[in-house]
Amino acid sequence: MAFKAIFSPKFLEHDPSPYNPEVPERLRKTLSYLKEREDIEIVKPENIKDSDILLVHSSEYIKNLKFVRSVEFLSPDTPVFENTYDIAKLACGAVYTAIRIAKERPLVLSRPPGHHAGKDYGSGFCYLNDVGVAITKYLQDKNARFAIVDYDAHYGQGTAEIFYENTNVLYISLHQDPATLYPGVGFVNEIGKGEGRGFNIPIPLPPYASDNSYDKAVEEIVMPILSEFKPDYLILYVGADAHARDPLANLMLSITCYVKIANKLSKLCKKVFAVMAGGYDLEVLPKVMHATLLAMNDIEIAYDKPFSDEKRVLKRTEKVLAECRETLEEFWSL
Numbered sequence: 001m002a003f004k005a006i007f008s009p010k011f012l013e014h015d016p017s018p019y020n021p022e023v024p025e026r027l028r029k030t031l032s033y034l035k036e037r038e039d040i041e042i043v044k045p046e047n048i049k050d051s052d053i054l055l056v057h058s059s060e061y062i063k064n065l066k067f068v069r070s071v072e073f074l075s076p077d078t079p080v081f082e083n084t085y086d087i088a089k090l091a092c093g094a095v096y097t098a099i100r101i102a103k104e105r106p107l108v109l110s111r112p113p114g115h116h117a118g119k120d121y122g123s124g125f126c127y128l129n130d131v132g133v134a135i136t137k138y139l140q141d142k143n144a145r146f147a148i149v150d151y152d153a154h155y156g157q158g159t160a161e162i163f164y165e166n167t168n169v170l171y172i173s174l175h176q177d178p179a180t181l182y183p184g185v186g187f188v189n190e191i192g193k194g195e196g197r198g199f200n201i202p203i204p205l206p207p208y209a210s211d212n213s214y215d216k217a218v219e220e221i222v223m224p225i226l227s228e229f230k231p232d233y234l235i236l237y238v239g240a241d242a243h244a245r246d247p248l249a250n251l252m253l254s255i256t257c258y259v260k261i262a263n264k265l266s267k268l269c270k271k272v273f274a275v276m277a278g279g280y281d282l283e284v285l286p287k288v289m290h291a292t293l294l295a296m297n298d299i300e301i302a303y304d305k306p307f308s309d310e311k312r313v314l315k316r317t318e319k320v321l322a323e324c325r326e327t328l329e330e331f332w333s334l
């Protein structure tokens with residue numbers, strides 16, 4: 001069976017080393033790992049327009065990105081080069097392409113990532129909000145309900161901000177407690193604004209949370225809400241940085257847990273695709289993306305043994321999930 005991956009060699013040209021670990025090697029290794037094991041059909045991302053980017057980002061911010069002569073910095077870990085804007089724009093196009101072929105359950109292999117980019121800022125290795133731009137462009141002339149489940153170790157504050165008042169886009173994020181990790185926001189009570197209240201769902205898990213914590217969060221919060229929301233499109237925003245071996249975060253997931261999450265969630269919607277987000281261990285990242293691609297297409301493979309949470313950590317998770325339920329019960333049957 002051939003699997004579709006949306007990829008362009010341009011995504012390898014963005015090279016922020018030595019300023020941060022979001023290096024081209026991450027994608028190069030992932031792609032070759034996939035190609036060695038599966039029949040992968042590469043789909044080229046479509047070029048979207050500047051006017052599409054402006055649906056989400058401010059013109060002043062775009063000017064800052066576009067007209068860089070040599071390196072400038074949005075933040076110490078987010079350097080801008082001459083080609084940054086064009087490559088980040090193509091990454092938005094890649095997600096847009098995925099929406100169009102979502103029935104075939106493709107994997108978006110793009111970089112730089114997008115979920116930390118807000119309307120007028122970039123940060124945390126992100127410049128343009130790939131998912132934010134793609135969904136907003138799509139919703140311009142079509143009506144659909146999108147659910148994004150972001151299980152990168154970090155909360156996607158940019159994506160949350162873009163859809164904070166939107167009822168067509170449900171954003172659910174499982175991430176490490178922001179009191180202990182960048183970006184410092186993404187607490188239980190940040191549930192959206194106005195009409196959009198209840199459609200932004202942060203689930204901040206304690207440091208060292210492992211498979212049992214994620215299983216519980218998925219079963220008790222994510223799945224019931226998704227089943228009730230009934231999205232037309234489901235986007236899995238997959239960060240391998242929640243894996244136990246990742247050097248940037250303090251979560252303890254096994255690859256088997258990633259398999260389980262992708263498998264359970266993708267059963268809830270016909271049109272599903274996954275986007276590669278963070279993940280900085282170069283051995284783990286390709287395996288997580290491979291496992292996700294297969295699980296999303298209903299093939300489960302064994303990777304490693306599931307990990308267990310330490311008792312105190314699991315207790316802390318249960319407390320967080322109770323807080324989530326209490327905050328969200330006026331919007332969803334939990």
Ligand SMILES: [Zn+2]
Pocket residue numbers: 152153154239241278279
């Ligand atoms: Zn991350």
